[in-house]
Amino acid sequence: MLVLLAALSTIVSGCASAEAAGTSVEIGIRYSRFHPANVTVPRGRPVTFVIRNDDPIDHEWIIGSEAVHEAHRTGSEAHHDGRPTEVTVPALSTRETTVTLAEAGSLEFLCHLPGHEAYGMSGTLTVEG
Amino acid sequence: MRRLITAAGAATLVLLTAAGTTLACGGLIGPNGAVNLLRTTTFAGYHDGIEHYVTSFEFAGGGGAFGSIVPLPGVPSNVERGGDWTLQRLLRETEPVEDFGFERLSAASAAGESAEVLLETKIDALDITVLKGGGDQVGTWAKDHGFRLPPDAPEVLDFYAERSPIFLAASFDAAAAAERGQQLGDGTPVHVTVPTPNPWVPLRILGLGKNGQERIEADVYLLTDRKPVMLPVGRENGLLIEHNAPATELLLNDLRSDKGMEWIPESGWLTKIGVDATAAQLKHDLAIDASGQGQPSLVAAGMKLPGPAQAPVPTDNALALVLASSLLLIAAAVVGVRLGRPSITPAQ
Numbered sequence: 001m002l003v004l005l006a007a008l009s010t011i012v013s014g015c016a017s018a019e020a021a022g023t024s025v026e027i028g029i030r031y032s033r034f035h036p037a038n039v040t041v042p043r044g045r046p047v048t049f050v051i052r053n054d055d056p057i058d059h060e061w062i063i064g065s066e067a068v069h070e071a072h073r074t075g076s077e078a079h080h081d082g083r084p085t086e087v088t089v090p091a092l093s094t095r096e097t098t099v100t101l102a103e104a105g106s107l108e109f110l111c112h113l114p115g116h117e118a119y120g121m122s123g124t125l126t127v128e129g
Numbered sequence: 130m131r132r133l134i135t136a137a138g139a140a141t142l143v144l145l146t147a148a149g150t151t152l153a154c155g156g157l158i159g160p161n162g163a164v165n166l167l168r169t170t171t172f173a174g175y176h177d178g179i180e181h182y183v184t185s186f187e188f189a190g191g192g193g194a195f196g197s198i199v200p201l202p203g204v205p206s207n208v209e210r211g212g213d214w215t216l217q218r219l220l221r222e223t224e225p226v227e228d229f230g231f232e233r234l235s236a237a238s239a240a241g242e243s244a245e246v247l248l249e250t251k252i253d254a255l256d257i258t259v260l261k262g263g264g265d266q267v268g269t270w271a272k273d274h275g276f277r278l279p280p281d282a283p284e285v286l287d288f289y290a291e292r293s294p295i296f297l298a299a300s301f302d303a304a305a306a307a308e309r310g311q312q313l314g315d316g317t318p319v320h321v322t323v324p325t326p327n328p329w330v331p332l333r334i335l336g337l338g339k340n341g342q343e344r345i346e347a348d349v350y351l352l353t354d355r356k357p358v359m360l361p362v363g364r365e366n367g368l369l370i371e372h373n374a375p376a377t378e379l380l381l382n383d384l385r386s387d388k389g390m391e392w393i394p395e396s397g398w399l400t401k402i403g404v405d406a407t408a409a410q411l412k413h414d415l416a417i418d419a420s421g422q423g424q425p426s427l428v429a430a431g432m433k434l435p436g437p438a439q440a441p442v443p444t445d446n447a448l449a450l451v452l453a454s455s456l457l458l459i460a461a462a463v464v465g466v467r468l469g470r471p472s473i474t475p476a477q
Contacts, residue, residue: 031287032280055283056268091272092265111280118340119280 027061027109027123029053029089032116034061034109034123041101043129048098053089059116061087063099063109063125072112101127174352174384175419176394180323198271199297200289200334202325202429205259208297210252211318212387219350222380222399244270247295253317254305258298264290271298279338288333292428292435297321320389328353329429330415332368336408345411347404352376352384352397353419359402360416360425361432367406368415374399 023045028035032055041047051061062072063085072086080086084097101107104127111121174181180202244262251257258274260267264286271278276298289296299319311317328351335345345367351357362368376399385393402415416429427433 031284054265056265056272056286057278057280057283058272091269113280115338116280121280 024048024050026050026052029055029059029061029121031055032057032059032111032119032121034121037123038126039109039123040126040128043101043104043127046098046100048096049087050094050096051087051089052094053091056091058091058113059089059121060111060113061089061095061097061109062112063107065107069108069110069112072110073117075112101125103127104129174390174393175325175328176354176392176397178324178326179392180325180328181320181390181392197299198267198276198286198334199299200293200331201259201295201297201321201323202293202329203323204247204261204295205297205321205323207320207322208248208250208252208257208259209320209389211320212390215318215384215387215390218380218383218387222377244296246270252319254302254309254311255317255319256300256302257319258300260296260298261294262290262296263287263294267294267296274298274300276300281337285334285337288431289331292431327419327426327429328417329426330417332404332411332414333431335404336411339408341407341409343408345404345406345408349402349404349415351400351402351417352393353400353417354394354397355419355421356398357400357417357419358423358425359400359418360427360430361413362402362415366413367404367410369403369405370400371403372399372401 023042025039025041025047027039027049029052049061053059060080062069062080068085080088084099087095087097089095107125107127109123109125110117244260244266246258247261248259249257260270262270264283267290268278268283268286271282286296330349330351332347332349335347336343339345348371350372362370376397380399381393381395381397384390404411413431414429416425416427418425428435
């Protein structure tokens with residue numbers, strides 16, 4: 001958990017002022033795939049991710065460094081709603097989360113439910129700036 | 130490990146597996162997403178437009194419930210406890226050395242709507258539910274009833290629901306099984322009767338929960354009134370015809386003497402199709418034309434979506450496909466299939 005929190009602190013600050021920035025990104029989920037799978041956002045500005053799950057099964061949208069993902073691969077949290085970069089999206093529902101990414105670079109977003117990453121539930125977030 | 134599916138008429142999906150000459154092994158998705166092995170057995174027969182499907186759901190132990198979802202070609206007119214040894218007798222027929230004892234049914238798939246429950250029954254420790262609905266509806270019903278669906282389930286359920294919105298969900302209550310004294314591997318045979326114009330055997334669902342490179346091995350037995358034409362077959366599809374002959378009088382008499390098997394005809398054709406494919410390779414079902422028209426349906430095979438102008442494969446083309454694969458065509462009235470049943474574990 002410490003690894004995960006430390007990793008998050010380097011890429012995230014705040015989660016509540018996305019509306020003011022007006023930056024919003026929609027990510028759909030269908031047949032256990034992210035659509036689009038490649039997203040580009042600006043550095044240092046709040047971005048609201050609107051994640052719509054059109055599948056009849058639950059999914060997750062978790063963004064972070066490899067250390068974050070590795071922690072989740074062996075983690076045991078069944079539900080995510082306490083961190084803006086980790087969102088459980090129940091079946092046939094939509095969730096929003098606002099994230100400010102402080103550093104330019106590339107991050108993966110994944111679903112860490114059993115078998116989902118291996119099935120191909122991954123995407124890439126490019127932070128420009 | 131060989132999986133055994135017995136399918137009657139092609140309509141019902143029999144997900145059975147058997148190891149060699151023993152019984153069947155199917156994939157069971159556990160609470161942690163791991164795929165375990167589950168042994169099950171099934172038999173199906175097609176005669177006079179009725180598919181009789183007998184499958185055995187085997188108790189895999191554990192402290193909770195687990196189950197399977199089986200696509201069906203139509204609405205069953207009856208679901209009851211099946212005979213006890215039909216599958217074993219069929220295996221003996223084709224493996225004598227071994228010693229072992231469409232038309233489109235439109236389905237609304239609006240998100241959030243529930244699947245319609247057409248039939249509920251309990252057979253021993255099995256809770257059987259026949260559902261009608263789109264992929265999302267059936268998936269939602271399964272989730273709401275504790276089934277843990279693997280990530281490929283949404284696409285696979287839609288694949289079937291677009292052609293037939295009928296599914297059979299079987300949930301094994303481990304506690305009830307324990308009360309009945311059922312041991313690990315004990316099977317409960319279920320006989321499903323489905324009126325359908327032509328049988329088909331769902332094969333793609335055998336790969337449910339498996340990665341693309343995992344192998345699927347199964348034996349599919351077909352017993353039909355006449356020599357069937359099937360689509361697809363061939364090594365490139367992982368389907369090989371391994372037995373192709375008139376059913377013997379002794380076999381038919383033996384099958385007919387089992388519980389609920391009085392419908393077995395006086396004559397028929399027995400076909401055995403060996404399935405040996407990767408999950409990525411097995412993207413179609415087995416369409417069977419047992420009518421004598423020689424026109425297996427592209428829709429039934431999952432190669433086309435249903436629609437008003439579906440053209441069946443011409444007889445010559447179908448024959449060419451089979452001959453090109455150096456395979457024999459089989460006509461039969463009853464279908465016995467040995468396959469692996471992908472099972473889905475209800476959450477604890």
